[in-house]
Amino acid sequence: MSYKDKIKSDLFPTIWCPGCGIGLIMTQLAMVMDDLGLDKTNTVLVTGIGCTGRMGAYMQFDSVYTLHGRTLPVAEAIATVRPELNVIVVSGDGDMTSIGGNHLLHAIRRNPRITVLCNNNEIYGLTGGQTGPTTPVGTKTVSSPAGATYSPVNLQGLVNTNGNAFYAKTTVYHQGPMRKAIKEAIEWPGFAFVDITSQCIENNGRRIGFPSANEMLNYYKKEYRTAPPGSTQLANHQLGIVKGRAAEPKGEPVRAAAAAAVGAAAGAAAPAAAGAGAGAAPAGKGSGEA
Amino acid sequence: MAKRLLQGNEAVLLGAVKAGATYFAGYPISPSSEVLMAASVYAASHPELRFLQAEDEIASANAIIGASLAGAKSFTATSGPGFSLMQEAIGYAHKLGVPTVFVDVQRVGPATGMPTMPGQGDILQTRYGSSGDYTSIVFYPSTVAECYEYTIHAFNCAEESRSPVVLLSDAFLGHLNEVVDLEAIDVPVLERTLEPLASGNTRLFSGVATYPDGEPATADADEFIRQYEEAKARRLEVSERYAFHEYGWNKDSDTLVIAFGITRRIAQPLAPHFALFRPIRIWPVLQDQLREIAPRYKRIVVIEGSDGQYASVVERVLYRDVYRVPLLGGRMSLEAVREGLDRIGLLPRELAETAV
Numbered sequence: 001m002s003y004k005d006k007i008k009s010d011l012f013p014t015i016w017c018p019g020c021g022i023g024l025i026m027t028q029l030a031m032v033m034d035d036l037g038l039d040k041t042n043t044v045l046v047t048g049i050g051c052t053g054r055m056g057a058y059m060q061f062d063s064v065y066t067l068h069g070r071t072l073p074v075a076e077a078i079a080t081v082r083p084e085l086n087v088i089v090v091s092g093d094g095d096m097t098s099i100g101g102n103h104l105l106h107a108i109r110r111n112p113r114i115t116v117l118c119n120n121n122e123i124y125g126l127t128g129g130q131t132g133p134t135t136p137v138g139t140k141t142v143s144s145p146a147g148a149t150y151s152p153v154n155l156q157g158l159v160n161t162n163g164n165a166f167y168a169k170t171t172v173y174h175q176g177p178m179r180k181a182i183k184e185a186i187e188w189p190g191f192a193f194v195d196i197t198s199q200c201i202e203n204n205g206r207r208i209g210f211p212s213a214n215e216m217l218n219y220y221k222k223e224y225r226t227a228p229p230g231s232t233q234l235a236n237h238q239l240g241i242v243k244g245r246a247a248e249p250k251g252e253p254v255r256a257a258a259a260a261a262v263g264a265a266a267g268a269a270a271p272a273a274a275g276a277g278a279g280a281a282p283a284g285k286g287s288g289e290a
Numbered sequence: 291m292a293k294r295l296l297q298g299n300e301a302v303l304l305g306a307v308k309a310g311a312t313y314f315a316g317y318p319i320s321p322s323s324e325v326l327m328a329a330s331v332y333a334a335s336h337p338e339l340r341f342l343q344a345e346d347e348i349a350s351a352n353a354i355i356g357a358s359l360a361g362a363k364s365f366t367a368t369s370g371p372g373f374s375l376m377q378e379a380i381g382y383a384h385k386l387g388v389p390t391v392f393v394d395v396q397r398v399g400p401a402t403g404m405p406t407m408p409g410q411g412d413i414l415q416t417r418y419g420s421s422g423d424y425t426s427i428v429f430y431p432s433t434v435a436e437c438y439e440y441t442i443h444a445f446n447c448a449e450e451s452r453s454p455v456v457l458l459s460d461a462f463l464g465h466l467n468e469v470v471d472l473e474a475i476d477v478p479v480l481e482r483t484l485e486p487l488a489s490g491n492t493r494l495f496s497g498v499a500t501y502p503d504g505e506p507a508t509a510d511a512d513e514f515i516r517q518y519e520e521a522k523a524r525r526l527e528v529s530e531r532y533a534f535h536e537y538g539w540n541k542d543s544d545t546l547v548i549a550f551g552i553t554r555r556i557a558q559p560l561a562p563h564f565a566l567f568r569p570i571r572i573w574p575v576l577q578d579q580l581r582e583i584a585p586r587y588k589r590i591v592v593i594e595g596s597d598g599q600y601a602s603v604v605e606r607v608l609y610r611d612v613y614r615v616p617l618l619g620g621r622m623s624l625e626a627v628r629e630g631l632d633r634i635g636l637l638p639r640e641l642a643e644t645a646v
Contacts, residue, residue: 061488062489065495070348073356074356076353102349
């Protein structure tokens with residue numbers, strides 16, 4: 001088997017613009033799937049609306065192309081009914097954090113065993129380049145001619161409100177770290193969120209001064225740095241993985257799972273969580289790595 | 291024979307369980323919350339029923355679609371405002387052809403409306419609430435026993451038609467307690483029709499118009515029409531096996547009363563004076579039955595808990611005017627029916643004389 005067997009290459013060329021970053025994510029995802037033995041009998045893709053949502057159509061899996069913003073309730077229900085499956089959500093930043101923001105908040109809280117790959121291009125690409133909740137302040141877009149007004153949503157902070165969650169930051173330039181992040185996210189026994197900065201050259205990059213996708217990738221190369229080992233919080237433009245305590249397997253009754261979590265926090269077998277104390281979930285983020 | 295006192299909303303839950311439901315997602319809203327609460331209690335001792343109290347009705351509706359694709363018979367229950375929030379997902383379920391059951395326990399709307407007075411104002415929303423064209427199948431029971439019975443039919447019909455089927459109820463019926471013998475209700479349960487996710491296929495369940503290979507068909511009218519007609523034909527054909535209705539009372543009267551859901555119960559004292567047609571399958575509208583029965587009557591009166599939603603459908607189907615008795619603002623009572631009939635000059639003298 002090769003990673004190429006995970007992709008419906010007979011449907012190429014894709015609808016994605018030349019220079020788009022989404023294909024780089026699909027390739028790395030396919031490679032990880034090949035490494036981990038993920039196939040159409042043990043894995044389901046759930047995608048949102050936006051350019052990223054098309055990825056499910058190009059891969060050799062059953063795939064649910066959901067309504068705009070609704071990947072997470074669909075994915076969580078699939079994971080509940082079929083806990084043996086790998087459920088991988090691939091979604092854009094607008095789909096995931098804006099129209100799907102409420103579901104994100106509550107999926108983080110409920111901690112289902114699903115993997116989210118968020119193609120974060122800081123723009124609404126498919127609809128023509130409007131500002132979104134991930135657009136940096138001051139960015140001029142077709143719907144913010146004077147520059148985006150509001151601070152971007154703090155995805156790391158949101159995800160880390162759950163002491164059992166997994167957050168990784170990477171860019172499509174950093175293929176090695178991206179592959180590592182995707183692999184560890186799929187293996188994580190709970191909610192895992194991979195925040196992948198990616199270029200939209202056609203509907204964002206050119207308008208903010210990048211002549212081509214290559215310059216955008218070089219910008220990521222220059223600007224992003226690997227976080228120091230052991231980091232429990234990633235600074236702006238830092239790459240790395242921040243993990244909470246690994247939760248008990250899903251599917252247990254809520255009361256049993258809560259009891260297990262309390263036991264883990266109190267037990268000597270979880271030194272990384274020793275500082276968590278009772279009810280201080282964010283402090284449980286003890287096992288950060290870069 | 292095990293007779294018991296049971297509430298309409300609880301009967302819905304028991305019907306769903308009987309039909310083989312293994313996934314429920316919902317959000318609390320009166321007057322449907324008893325379905326959610328009963329599901330949570332049942333799931334606590336029957337782990338085969340997966341239960342999610344979701345963050346909102348949008349999540350609930352999408353979750354039951356995901357659960358069904360994964361292989362579970364699934365359902366949700368809500369009321370007016372929540373049902374409005376579910377409309378996009380209902381359209382999505384129609385587009386995918388995924389069996390699901392949506393229970394709408396109606397209250398007075400629009401918006402938050404009158405929590406929690408009974409209404410029947412979602413008749414047209416169950417048909418046209420989502421965007422675009424699709425073919426709805428909707429049932430509306432009148433008794434607690436029927437809440438149980440038609441919930442099972444709704445699940446069966448969802449499987450056969452591969453579509454989201456709506457079970458209508460109302461605040462009155464949902465909260466009504468009646469003595470029922472569920473064992474006496476024997477509805478065969480149909481098996482799953484949809485091959486679950488990850489069975490070795492590479493299917494794309496897409497809300498976007500696509501060709502069978504997954505490529506976008508977003509500018510191909512012929513392909514769109516082919517898929518639309520196929521789905522429509524399947525739903526119409528299947529729904530013919532579920533053409534539930536009641537025709538009775540005084541068939542020799544010159545006036546036909548049309549009433550459904552709890553309104554048919556409220557109007558029971560009219561029985562000696564009028565003929566009755568009660569659609570149980572609200573959609574697709576029972577036009578063959580209406581066109582056969584209606585010509586026997588000089589007048590038709592539609593008594594309903596909305597300002598003529600179903601009456602307008604009857605007029606369209608029969609190409610003739612009908613009288614309307616709208617029961618608005620939660621005034622779903624025999625007094626309101628009498629007043630309505632009196633207003634249009636059709637109140638039988640005997641009923642006027644016995645009025646309290």
